[in-house]
Amino acid sequence: MITEELKLLVKDEAEKLKIHATPEETGRLDFKTLRHATTERCIYGQMTGDCYSKRATQLLKKCTTPYSSFLNPYRKPNKKTFTNDRWVFSPIEFYIANSESKRESLINFLKGKSETLNL
Secondary structure, three states: OOOHHHHHHHHHHHHHHHHHOOHHHHHOOOHHHOOOOOOOOOHHHHHHOOOOOHHHHHHHHHHOOOOEOOOOOOOOOOOOOOOOOOOOEOHHHHHHOOOOOOHHHHHHHHOOOOOOOOO
């Protein structure tokens, strides 16, 4: 379920990603091939090659804290930070897994194609 709190957390994570991800990383984002359940085509996987990579973990730590232990349904995370062998998900990862999410808007914002993020 997408709550107002989740939307605020997604916006905060997205703003920080725009600061900490390189232009090359955000340039790899592709709405058409985005798949939340795969390690290479999820949002952090597209940017870094694998969402379990050291770089993905660095970005996650700089941009957010764990939001949920599952993608659906929400489950309070049992970890306070991200590790390479993580089983927790960020607000963006949880948001993207929801069928009602505005994934294309998020990708366009991260790529700099849009200055506002409408969720």
